[in-house]
Amino acid sequence: MSTRPKPILDHIFGDLDLPKNSAPWLIERSTGVHHAYRKQPLNPQPGDAVVLTASTSDDQPFAEMRLWFSTDEWQTHQTMPMSKANLTWDSLRWGHVQTWLAQLPPQPEGTLLHYKLGARIEGTRRWVYADNQASSLAGADNFSIWYARNHTPDWAHEAIVYQVFVDRFNPGQGQAWRQTQDLDHPMGGTLRGVTEKLDTLRGMGFNAVWLTPIFASPSHHGYDTSNYLSINPRLGSLADFDALVGKAHQLGMRVILDFVANHCSDHHPAFVDALRDPASPYHDWFIWQSWPEYKSFYNVRSMPEMDLRHGKPARQYLLGAAQYWLKRGVDGFRLDYAHGPAQDFWVEFQRACRQVNPHCWTFGEIVQPADRQASFAGGIDGSLDFLLCQALRLTFAQQTWSLMRLAGFLQSHYAYYPPRFSLPAFIDNHDMNRFLFAAHGNLQLELMALQLLYFLPGAPIVYYGTEAGLSQHQSIHEGGALGFDEVRLPMHWEGEKDFPLSDFLQQLAQLRAAWHLDSPLPLNILYVDDQALVMQRGALLLALNRADTSQTIPVALSADALKDICTDEVLAAQAGKLQLTLPPLSARFFAINEPC
Numbered sequence: 027m028s029t030r031p032k033p034i035l036d037h038i039f040g041d042l043d044l045p046k047n048s049a050p051w052l053i054e055r056s057t058g059v060h061h062a063y064r065k066q067p068l069n070p071q072p073g074d075a076v077v078l079t080a081s082t083s084d085d086q087p088f089a090e091m092r093l094w095f096s097t098d099e100w101q102t103h104q105t106m107p108m109s110k111a112n113l114t115w116d117s118l119r120w121g122h123v124q125t126w127l128a129q130l131p132p133q134p135e136g137t138l139l140h141y142k143l144g145a146r147i148e149g150t151r152r153w154v155y156a157d158n159q160a161s162s163l164a165g166a167d168n169f170s171i172w173y174a175r176n177h178t179p180d181w182a183h184e185a186i187v188y189q190v191f192v193d194r195f196n197p198g199q200g201q202a203w204r205q206t207q208d209l210d211h212p213m214g215g216t217l218r219g220v221t222e223k224l225d226t227l228r229g230m231g232f233n234a235v236w237l238t239p240i241f242a243s244p245s246h247h248g249y250d251t252s253n254y255l256s257i258n259p260r261l262g263s264l265a266d267f268d269a270l271v272g273k274a275h276q277l278g279m280r281v282i283l284d285f286v287a288n289h290c291s292d293h294h295p296a297f298v299d300a301l302r303d304p305a306s307p308y309h310d311w312f313i314w315q316s317w318p319e320y321k322s323f324y325n326v327r328s329m330p331e332m333d334l335r336h337g338k339p340a341r342q343y344l345l346g347a348a349q350y351w352l353k354r355g356v357d358g359f360r361l362d363y364a365h366g367p368a369q370d371f372w373v374e375f376q377r378a379c380r381q382v383n384p385h386c387w388t389f390g391e392i393v394q395p396a397d398r399q400a401s402f403a404g405g406i407d408g409s410l411d412f413l414l415c416q417a418l419r420l421t422f423a424q425q426t427w428s429l430m431r432l433a434g435f436l437q438s439h440y441a442y443y444p445p446r447f448s449l450p451a452f453i454d455n456h457d458m459n460r461f462l463f464a465a466h467g468n469l470q471l472e473l474m475a476l477q478l479l480y481f482l483p484g485a486p487i488v489y490y491g492t493e494a495g496l497s498q499h500q501s502i503h504e505g506g507a508l509g510f511d512e513v514r515l516p517m518h519w520e521g522e523k524d525f526p527l528s529d530f531l532q533q534l535a536q537l538r539a540a541w542h543l544d545s546p547l548p549l550n551i552l553y554v555d556d557q558a559l560v561m562q563r564g565a566l567l568l569a570l571n572r573a574d575t576s577q578t579i580p581v582a583l584s585a586d587a588l589k590d591i592c593t594d595e596v597l598a599a600q601a602g603k604l605q606l607t608l609p610p611l612s613a614r615f616f617a618i619n620e621p622c
Contacts, residue, residue: 030425031466033423033424033425033426034423034424034459034463034464034466034501035424035503036416036419036420036424036458036459036464037503038393038412038415038416038419038458039393039394039412039416040393042394042395043416049118052118052119053118053119056081056083056116056118056119056123057083057085057119058082058083058085058154058159059080059081059082059088059091059143059144059145059154059155059156059157059159060080060081060082060156060157061078061079061080061143061156061157061167061169062156062157062397062398062401063169063369063401063402064078064079064080064401065077065078065079065171065404066079067444068400068401068403068404068444068447069176069177069403069404069444069446069447070171070173070404071173071174071175072132072133072134072135072136072137072173072174072175073132073133073134073173074132074173075129075130075131075132076129076130076171077127077128077129077130078093078108078127078128078129078130078141078143079111079125079126079127080108080125080126080127080128080143080145080156081123081124081125081126082123082124082126082145083116083119083121083122083123083124084121084122084123084124085121086147086148086154087147087148087149088124088145088146088147088148088154089145089146089147089148089149090107090108090145090146091107091108091126091143091144091145091146092105092106092107092108092143092144092145092146093105093106093107093108093128093130093141093142093143094141094142094143094144094163095130095139095140095141095142096139096140096141097133097137097138097139097140099138099140100140106128107128108126108127108128108143109126109127109128110124110125110126111125111126111127112124112125113125126145130171133171133173134173135173135174135175136173136174137171137172137173138170138171138172138173138373138374138377139170139171139172139173140168140169140170140336140370141168141169141170141171142155142156142163142166142167142168142169143155143156143166143169144156144163144166155167167368168335168336168368168370169369169370170336170369170370170373170374170405171373171404172373172374172376172377172404172405174377174380176376176380176404177407177446178387178407178408178446178447178448179384179385179386179387179407180385181280181357181385181387182358182387182407182448182450182485183448183485183544183545184233184485184539184544185233185234185280185387185450185485186231186232186233186234186480186485186486186488186535186538187232187234187235187236187282187450187485187486187487187488188227188230188232188234188235188236188487188488188490189235189236189238189452189455189456189487189488189489189490190220190235190236190237190238190490191215191238191247191456191490191514192215192216192217192219192220192237192238192240192248192261193212193213193214193215193238193246193247193248193260193261193514194213194215194490194514194515194516194517195215195219195220195223195490195517196215196216196219196220196222196223196517196519197214197215197216197219198216198218198219198222199218199222201214201216201219202214203516206516209508209511209512209514209515210246210508210511211246212246212260213246213516214260215261215516215517216260216261216262216266217240217257217261217262217266217267217269217270218262218266218269218270220235220237220270221266221269221270221273224270224273224274224277224279225277226522227279228277228278228279229528229532230493230528230531230532230535231531231532231534231535231536231538232279232488232535233278233279233280234279234280234281234282234357234358234485235274235279235280235281235282236282236283236284236360236487237281237282237283237284238284238456239251239258239283239284239285239286239362240257240258240261240267240283240284241253241254241255241256241257241258242256242257242258242259243258243291244291244293244328245291245328247456247510247511247514248284249284249286249329249362250286250289250290250291250292250293250328250329251286251290251291251294252290252291252293252294252295253294253295254290254343254344254347255347255350267354268354268355271354271355271356272355275355280357280358280387281355281356281357281358282356282357282358282359282360282387283351283356283358283359283360284359284360284362285348285359285360285361285362286362286363287332287334287344287361287362287364287366287367287371287375288323288331288332288334288362288363288364288366288367289322289323289329289330289331289332289363289366290329290330290332291328291329292327292328292329292330294330296308296311296340296343297311297312297330300312301318301320304317304318308339310333310338310339310340311332311333311338311339311340311343312330312331312332312333312340313330313331313332313333323363323366331366332344332367334367334368334371335368335371336368336370336371341371341374344375345374345375345378346378348375348378348379349378349379349381349382352379352382352383352386353382356383356386357383357385357386357387358386358387358388358389359379359386359387359388359389360389360390360391360410361375361388361389361390361391361406362391363391364390364391364392364402364406364409365390365392365393365394365398369401369402369405370405372388372390372402372405372406373404373405375388375405375406376388376405376406376407387407387448388406388407388408389406389407389408389409389410389448389450390402390406390408390409390410391409391410392409392410392412393412396413396439396442396443399413399443400442400443400444400447403443403444403447407447407448408443408447408448408449408450409447409448409449410449410450410452410487411449411450411451411452411484413435413439414439414449414451414482414484415451415452415453415454415455415458417432417435417436417439418432418453418475418478418479419453419454419461419464419475421475421572422461422465422471422472422474422475422572423453423461423464423465423471423472423475424464425471425572428556428557429554429555429556429557429558429559429570429572430554430555430556432559433551433554433559433561436482436549436551436561437549437551440483440549448484448485449483449484449485450484450485450486450487451479451482451484451485451486451487452479452486452487452488452489453472453475453476453479454489454492454513455487455489456489456510456513456514457510457513458502458510458513459498459501459502459503459512459513460489460491460492460496460497460498460513461475461492462492462495462496462497463497463498463501463513467497468611469495469526470611470612471611472492473527473530473613474570474572474611474612474613476488476492476527476530476531476534477534477568477570477613477615478568478570478613480534480535480537480538480543481538481543481561481563481566481568481615482543482549483543483544483546483547483549483563485544486534486538488531490517491515491517492527492531493525493526493527493528493531494517494518494522494525494526494527495525495526495527496515496517496518497515498512498513498515499512499515500512537566537591537615541563541564541565541566541617542564543563543564543566545564547563547564548563549561549562549563550562550563552567552581552582552583553579553580553581553582557571557572557573557577558570558571558572558573558577558579558608560579560581560606562583562618565617565618566591566615566616566617566618567581567583567588567615567616567617567618568613568614568615568616569581569606569608569613569614569615569616570608570612570613571608571609571610571611571612571613572611573610573611574610574611575610576607576608576609576610577607577608578605578606578607578608579605579606579607579608580603580604580605581604581605581606583604583618585599585604585618586598586599587599587604588604588606588616588617588618589616589617590614590615590616591614591615591616591617592614592615597616
């Protein structure tokens, strides 16, 4: 009888991954007129002819569909008809879906093209526009394509990122924590505290640091910005920030800032003024149901949503803010709730960033299905890999996925996205139960997940405190819990030299570099069953045994011998066959050839 503890469940995708929730979501996406940034290629280059795809449902009889596009900010525009393609049956919504196609003419380098799509109802002059189902061209969703050599910078592929929740990381030398008991209030971490630990982080192999929001904010977490151009005084000064960036760059490290565009704080001066007076010049910065009622992030009234549609003034304000920080030396942005603003905002955001720093790395928090994530290609560089995070947690923390299921997922996952689409990968972060807690404190399971994380193509991201075995008191989903703050305990620096995973993470970083795992090496499955998995990338193998007993695994590989990277033990083929013996709950790296 199994003594395995009951899984601590996640809700990473807000349960959209459950059929009862995904079915209505899919039905809504296929009802009416939709485009959803379906284009080919996904990341158009100068001179490419781009094919656009749209669809109409049979809820209404549509006579035609058209495309409007402009290359001069809608001062002028051209129109072309779309042609009918496939007519399919959708059993989810129990109706027909008509596909339409149009091809945009090639555009020269640097062109920013805007377009809209609409379908006319048969027998009328009424049009319905994608994707918001607007009834006028002026109110229709705006889509954009920036024709540029817009590729993820090379350094991003080589990045190994450490995520710092600044308020909970380190107060700095000579400073004590303000308090450490109330998770809902500031604890006293500072930018100076981060700077002091950069040498330590570099020693573990990290070459980039992601800082949770550091801008002025009334909250301890900072995801409600009240001034995008100033540092939160609790965290330090602009001079402290400059010193952090300078020290990081001296160490060969990059600095990535958390940037929240979807919403701001109700303390932001623009919102305060707009809420006080409907004639305020800042009125159009926000989304009003009917003034003074406004749209807010998940109905949290202290986080009003910003109106970032094409032509709105808040858009230019945020683009300018991003450029300001890039001019101060920032290397990239993690974009909070990136699927909130219209995607054409991110196309312009990317262009604005690249104008200042051509090597800026941008990746979004897009907690959405894979097709929605991939549609951001051509705008920002990529998406945090929430799907891989979910797969690793289901396989190793909850253990509700078999290794066979994991292998099937991995075989398709990286092939799905367009080339050079950035998928920074992680096993936990500030918005979910820590992996170690989810695994009921089983360190071996966490080690296996981290070994696989560093072995796979996406840039690894490690949440602060992982090296120290930092966990939490209760699940974020437990009754009476403080939600996400449960996973944001203060870092404990006592016994720093004896942190259980510091050397382990350093070794993984060295292995990732030595065996070129940060390059687009293909992933090959050499053996798999429900509890064992052997994969190859380049000249390196990773073998995993999730069983509670040791296993001997046959490997179909035309090699005379393998060498255990950790022990230097050489395993010679016997009668032309290789066999790997793995202890319970373990993973081992094997070399086919020595690294160059």
